[in-house]
Every structure is written in C-alpha cells, then in structure tokens.
Amino acid sequence: MLSDVLISISILAGVGLVFASFIAFANRKLRVYEDPRIDVVAAMLPGANCGACGFPGCRGFAEQAVLGTVSPAGCNVINDDGAAAIAAYLGVDAGAANRRVARLLCAGGTNVAVQQAEYRGLQSCAAAAAVAGGGKACAWGCLGYADCRTACSFGAITMLPNGLPQVNPSLCTACGDCVDACPKGLFRIVALDQKLLVQCRSLLEGDEALAACAVACNSCGRCVMDAAPGVVSIETGVAVVNYEMNALAEAEATRRCPTGAIVWLEGAQFVAGPLQRRGAEQLIGSERA
Numbered sequence: 001m002l003s004d005v006l007i008s009i010s011i012l013a014g015v016g017l018v019f020a021s022f023i024a025f026a027n028r029k030l031r032v033y034e035d036p037r038i039d040v041v042a043a044m045l046p047g048a049n050c051g052a053c054g055f056p057g058c059r060g061f062a063e064q065a066v067l068g069t070v071s072p073a074g075c076n077v078i079n080d081d082g083a084a085a086i087a088a089y090l091g092v093d094a095g096a097a098n099r100r101v102a103r104l105l106c107a108g109g110t111n112v113a114v115q116q117a118e119y120r121g122l123q124s125c126a127a128a129a130a131v132a133g134g135g136k137a138c139a140w141g142c143l144g145y146a147d148c149r150t151a152c153s154f155g156a157i158t159m160l161p162n163g164l165p166q167v168n169p170s171l172c173t174a175c176g177d178c179v180d181a182c183p184k185g186l187f188r189i190v191a192l193d194q195k196l197l198v199q200c201r202s203l204l205e206g207d208e209a210l211a212a213c214a215v216a217c218n219s220c221g222r223c224v225m226d227a228a229p230g231v232v233s234i235e236t237g238v239a240v241v242n243y244e245m246n247a248l249a250e251a252e253a254t255r256r257c258p259t260g261a262i263v264w265l266e267g268a269q270f271v272a273g274p275l276q277r278r279g280a281e282q283l284i285g286s287e288r289a
Helices: 002-030 039-044 058-068 079-092 125-129 149-150 177-181 207-214 223-227 244-246 279-286
Strands: 100-104 158-159 166-167 186-190 196-198 232-235 238-241 260-262
Touching: 002 149, 039 058, 058 079, 079 238, 100 149, 100 279, 149 158, 158 223, 177 186, 186 244, 196 238
Parallel strands: none
Antiparallel strands: 100 186, 158 166, 196 260, 232 238
16 A cells, blocks of 8 residues: 555656756746846836837837847837936947927818818717717818827827817827827827928818818918928828928928918917917028028
8 A cells, every 4th residue: 555655656756857857948948138238227217108119118128228139228118217218238339319209291280171060979089089070171181079189198188279289299299099099080199300291181272271270271382382392292182291301491481371281280280279380480581580
C-alpha cells in the first residue's frame, strides 16, 4: 500500500519536473526582452491615452520614444517642460512637434444661418440630424446641440451664444472624439501651422448658398486668384485648401472673400466672430507696413 503511494508521488514528481524543465527552457529561449525605460517614460507622459500621436495609448508612444522613432515632443498633450524631461532621461533631443488641433468647417451660427424648421426633440446633434437633417436651410451646417462638447474628455470645447462650438487649441489634444461625434462630419484634425481654413462645407453655389447662410462659400473664386497657384481650388461648389502646399499659404487669400468663409487663423476660431477675415486684413496691412 505504502509502496503504491510512493510510486504515485514519484511519477507525479517526475512529470512535474519534466514540465518545469520545458517551461524553464521555453522562458529562457522565447522570452521577449522589454526595455525597462518604457515604464519610466510611460509614467512621465500625461496618461491621456488619447491616441492623437498615432499610437495605441501613452505606453505605445513610450515604446516608440525609447526606440527613437518619435521625439518626446510628438505627444500632442505634453507641455514643453514634460517633453524636455523625457528627452533628458532618454538622452535625446526633445524635438519640435507641430501640434494639431480640431477645426470646425462651419461658421453658420444662429445669427447668420437660416433656420427653415424648428426641431423639438432630444437635444442632440445626432438625433436632430436624423429628423430631416436638423432644420437648417443649409443641410451641411452645424446643428449646435453640443454632441462634440459632450464627447470631448479634455474640456477643450465650449458652445458660443450663436450655437457654434469653439475649440481651445491649448486644451485640444487632437484625439478626434469630436470628429466621430459630429453627424455632419464638420470637424477636421489639422496642424496648427495650417492657418488658412475654409469654414464652410456647403455644396450650394452663388446666391443659392447665400440664401441659406450669410457666411457660406459662394464659389466666387476670389481666394483661388489671390492665393499662390494650386493652394486653393473650387471643388463641388466650395473652396478647398491644398495643405500639401501649406508653405505657400498666406493671409492674402482671405482679403477679398465677400462672406468671410475663408479665414486666416492665429489661434482659436470665431474669436472675432464669423467675419474673422478682418483680423487677416489687419495682419496683411501690418506686414506691408
């Protein structure tokens, strides 16, 4: 009886030893080395996990920073001091990242856009858009029910009295949540140095466009003529900026716009109201002086 127990224990011990040997061998041969600096860099990052850098969260960015494929300044949330601290730890240059921000391609607030029907229902852009497009005469215009503000986890969006959302560039992480939340597809993530912006997506032209919104692009083509060749074009009834030629973009392209649909931005949108082009005119005048 005792011998049977001992034999069983010996067999189990032998099997356990064999499997333990296999596991130890596999761990030794198949173990993936992870640089311990990744955890340190990840802890130094803001922890927003917004994905604006193009990597899956802050740890994904930390892995690439340690590998040297991105510079610390490539994080759209971290400030200059934070980027410098990571650079000092890794012994690399902090780099100079071109921050990105969400921009709204519509300036048609309640003070300038025609409302052809009154929407009564759930105060949500998505819900309003599902009911005859939301009630605006311009089918492409901002509905103003703040789905974008609700979606923003960083408090970067506030609603103006005219119903338009205003993005604070210093708080925006370019995560893209507002892009996903807008049922009209009015938000775009662009680099801060892309200052020439068309705040209209209407496909209507001429008087038909202006009948729906006083600040709509009416396809007059003045911006095309005033900009460097190829920078601005008219496509499907609206001006479009070619950001591949951003280095040639100038505020001059906004000077003769009759509605203010195309603007030159030095910060947040709608700081001077829909006719923000006046700021560009002042900029041009100061540069010429």
